[in-house]
Amino acid sequence: MFEEWLSRCRQSRQLVLVIVAIALLLDNMLLTVVVPIMPEFLYDIQHPDHPLSVTIPPAPTNELPVPHGDMSGPTGNETQWKENEATLKKERHDDLVHETVAVGIMFASKAVVQLMVNPIVGPLTHRIGYSIPMFAGFFIMFISTLIFAFGRSYSVLFLARALQGVGSSCSSVSGMGMLAERYPDDQERGNAMGIALGGLALGVLIGPPFGGFMYEYVGKTAPFLILSALALGDGMLQLLLLQPGVVKTEGDPPSLKSLVMDPYIIIAAGAITFANTGISMLEPSLPIWMMDTMGAGRLKQGVTFLPASISYLIGTNLFGPLGHRMGRWLAAMIGLVVIGICLMIIPTARALNDLIVPNAGLGFAIGMVDSSMMPELGYLVDIRHSAVYGSVYAIGDVAFCLGFAIGPALSGTLVNTIGFEWMLFGIAIINFMYAPLLYILRSPPTKEEKKSLVTGEKSSVRYISYQSENDDE
Template structure:
């Protein structure tokens, strides 16, 4: 009897597992978790790395040393009585003069010189600007490596399916997280960041391709990708405050050890439910060259690039700009990205279905315009509260573009090519990576040469200029229309040739 019950129980369990493996919703959950953890690792380092590297290079400098008041130098001059003032600005000017003015007893005039405290402030400002370059290059390394891996991973999914690259992405991410936890030098952390790029390529391309295959209906696909991008957004949301708070109160290794444990759980879920194995595609996939030569796919991909370039430039430069201009501590540097992350989560879930209804081209056009406006508002901030509205608007608008253009790429492949999605989402991920490669790599040099403000004004103008191109995606021609157009052109050429021959006769 017991044996029979065990057999029945085993049969039911196998049946349940089989139903779970065939469930589209479970696949959606696995992809969303993979994107969440990948982007948690991506953004957890944002508040940690700049200050950690600064501490490595300036081990003898305490964070409060620069801003601590210095006792005034002894002087034999008679004290100067300042007129009382109710103005905060006048009081600040008076404090500045008190801190930076040396009174000579042998002269009638006041000689203004830099105090040691001000000299330290200026040296720290210079060091922070230099730090922006190094941090920007490290942050960009992940996107550059991902950029190189995507054209390999995309066609590979056509040959072996999506599950093996997906599981490979988990393994690489797990290793990268452990290196981040125990790395103590710029070179080791740079390696960890670059290695993450390979894992991200495997997870992103495979995950999006898997969703596009499981959700063939365009409307359902848009909703599913909006939810998956919500997982991405949640990772971006949790990452910076999680990293900043853990680094402040526990230590540098703690957040990465927690992430490695979560990644291990995701890997076990993939192993159990997806059962990684080789799955070959039935239909012939479109070539990567054919997709790259499609102008409509390039326009959609370009929107993803420009939408994400602004926030990518802010990741290495905004924390350092806040340290420099606001004296912001670690937790403030992490929390400053919180409004953008929350609004990105709202934007992706809202415009997954809404973009299909109102027109994805229109949602992307409006998103690019809002991004430009918010980028121009950020340098006007004078404290962390002033950053809330522009950062929230920036995240919401990026969510509008991403949740509209990711399903649009699958739709363009459906109507203009063959419904095999690995390569087109490799292009979409390349577009995403271009923004996160060019942005951090250039931000340090641009901050150093033209300043933080003009850097953001420049990328805002680029978003304004690109936005009108979205109108071309309003009604892209289908494969049949394209074929008819080509045949029509050939017929016209034949007719003109025939008429010329008749005229010659």
């Protein structure tokens, strides 16, 4: 009886969708749980005598703390205290701005590693199937989470973040490929991928406030231990239902080169990249900017991305089916324009409440782009190549990772050189400029139309050549 029930479960497309959604949920919880933890944790490692959690105390009338060291000894009058307080604040500001670079590089390392691994995982799924890479992704994520839990230096935490990139590549590419294979109908596929991206959105939603709350009241280790336990449960579920094993893909898979040379696939992938670059720039820089301009603590840093995450969850689930009806190209085009507008509004915020509307709009618009372009990649492969999906979703994941590699890697340097405001204005302008290109995806030619076009061109060449020969005679 149990074996029959288990057999039915293994054949269920809905349970496969649940497994993929859970894998994306946990991966993105780990991705974002570090956002409110790492900036302050790394600052405190480098400044053990002046941690961020300790504010500069007001001086008694006749007593003045020194800028460095003991904060209780008498050193002068109130005027000098104000000068020393200003010096301390200036030093802290400079340290925070400088730290943006280190935090940005750490955050970017995951995406950079994922970029390098994706071209390997995509073609590998054509040879061994999706279940083994999916399980490998769980195992690597489990190890990465444990390293985050017990790491106490920048280099060890950098290693954990980079290792997560390998696991994310395995989970994302194989998960999306598995869904595209199990849901061959274009509309059903869009709905399924919208739900799976909802799992991703939920991870982004839960991660920052969960990390901020646990770090504030329990400590750095606790959130990562909880995540490792959840990852272990996901691994057990995969073993039970997916039964990882070698399954060779039927049909002739398109080469990675032919997909990369397809301009329609590149335009769809580019939309994913630019849509996610803005939010990835904000991840390392916004918490530090809030500390500097608003004096925001851990909890405020943790909840600042909450509106974006909630609206991303709504956007992905709404535009999975809606994008198919209105035209995915149009949904993504509108999304890029809205992203640009929201990025330009964010630097005008002077309090946490001012960030709610632009962050919510940003998350909703990114959801529009992701939930439209991910199924569009599968559709383009169906009509222009062959229905084998590992490589095209490796390209889709590369596009996603490019945004999350470029953003954090450049944000620290850009904040130092042109400032937080102009950094966001720049990426907003890029989104505005890219949006019109999506009109090209309105009616992409099919494989047969491509062949007809090529055949027609060859016939024209032969006809012209024949005419030239006759004229010479």
